[in-house]
Amino acid sequence: MSTVESPDTNAPKILIITTIASSYTGANTVGQARAQYAPNTYIMRVPDPVMFPEDFYLRCFEKGFSGIIIMSSGSDCPYEGAYGRLSARVGRVYLTMREKGIPTNRLKLTTVCTVCKHAFLKEIDDMQKVVREQAA
């Protein structure tokens, strides 16, 4: 162990909220394929992001996350009505973000399945650009 490539512990951080049924496995699939992305990405595993109250996201921004990607199971969600509720909830978070002057592109609701390697990497790529622009 010798290499020290990025001693920058202050790199803008991205929180990735994943679902047990779908996108968490999707993130594992990306790992199994040894696809590479930057380590400023923190994956959180939950049954479904519909559980989070709106202020959870705002608190994450306050605490230091620069971007949040919610990778839901979308229409393949095993929980009835959860996706509709989640998107309505995220819609309300956007309103509050606007009121508070937080750029809404720092929060992204998307759908990633168990094998969506490209979608997973693309979402990260897109959010990296957003957080880099914010930091600049």
Added chain:
Amino acid sequence: MSNLEPNEPHVGVYICHCGGNISDVIDVKRVATELGLHPNVVISREFPFMCSDAGQKLVIEDIRSGKINRVVIAACSPMLHELTFRKTLQRAALNPFLYEHVNIREQASWVHKGDHEGATQKAIRLARAGVEKILLQDELEEIQAKATKHVLVIGGGPAGLKAALNMAARNLRVTLVEKSSRLGGHLHELDTLYPSGESASALLAKLLAQVNESPLITVVVGTTVTAWDGFVGNFTATLSSGATVNAGAVIMATGYDHVIPAGGEYNYGGDPRVTTLPKLIEHLKTSAGKPLVWNGVPVKSVAFIHCVGSRQTEGVHAPQADGKVNDYCSRVCCTAALHSINVLKARQPDLDIYDLYRDIRTYGRGHEAIYEQASKNGVLFFRFTEDAQPEIREHTVVVKDILTWGEEVEIPADLVVLVTGIKQGAVGELIDMMKLPVSSDRFLQEAHPKLRPVEVANNGFFLAGNCQAPMDLVESSAAAGAAASKIAALLSKDYIPLDPYVARIDSEKCTGCEACIPECSYTGALFMNEGTKKAEVNAALCKGCGACVAVCAPRALDLAGWSIAQMEAMVDAMVTEVPA
């Protein structure tokens, strides 16, 4: 020596090298050292293979020594070894839920190979987040639901019959409910079966005899389920006859319906020369061995057109009743069509057969041989694209054949057979009543396509056959067998252990505002107690989705094992700085 009080959480942290899979990228010693600085961490080790016997023994010994009462293991994905380590804790007589699994392989070392420092810092933060989560974890207990050793099978087609027989063979009592007046489903319509060549009637007779002989199977025909209540281990179905069935689990085996070509599609309904594959098969069944005569006219040439009602594209095809097109492949129709072609050719070798396809999907074992046989039988194949559908003319079919670079070919056809697909049966009422998940193609949805392929996310519901997706008899039978063995395991004890990850309410904090009630989609899972005027959860009915949690302003509601406080603590740990 730790300065912690004995009743405080004492955490043991274990960083796995995974034989280099992790330690070649992540500095595991540094992660262990950093984690050891946490005030609640009393042991922090790294080890070559945590999942090995030696790795597990290390954890067991640390627990037994009384030094730790919480465990965090940073290793591969929890999907691989979460259960392994829960059992490790159980062996050391510690509550198995006082354990958190942190993924630093699939989601760190494998994906950050070129950034060892970044990956190491990330591993430290993720492991710290695991510690913070486990500090707030209670001793969860599995929920126990009574196991009624009786299974309800809905649908008496081949999948339902096989499921019932498989369960009876495991000594489970079964009630088989069939909506129509007879058992057998679509097997009644089929002639000889691909790939075996066996007669469908003979197969059906065999299945029915076995079902009749079984003292454990009760069959009710001409009956549907009209009301539904209860939860895994203890469901109550009310039948259209008024009778009730008490069952521990249920298998959905309601099969499929044929897609009927949309009005006027390929002149279907208007031109008597145009029929569908199921109708041709019915004809073959009732005209054994004879040359093909259609509407009294001897047939000399037949054109088959594939993918009718399947693999549709918006804008090209008329939508179905729900406004969506059938964009899925019906899977069985290619082989079924080619099999019927071979049956026709065997009867009438001089019959000219033209097969107009988009793709040939003879995916199953022995199916490709059926395609090869059709080629050997002299069938002429033409390939078209979805945006250039063949056109039916008076005695011909015109196709733009992409195998000959888009040449327009006019084919003689005394009979046109539309290779129609299959769709979900009319089970909307059951879906609403039982709150079953449906995928975008309208078929019933499994909990996970690979990890839980015959289970529904709703506890106690299982799938067999074509209600889940288009499948042939071999696949339907395999699904029925898989569902039966899952149920046999589920009902093997007197109680069914359920994951404790359900909503729970701190009644002290609950203000009775009722905001949570409309958030829950599952009848009976969350309700107001009229006496106390507080919300209550029925743990056996709660699916643990968490939808209710988000709206509870006083935070009286939480998901056990996934509380908002735990998630917030993890967030805080993830953003905390790591010394470079």
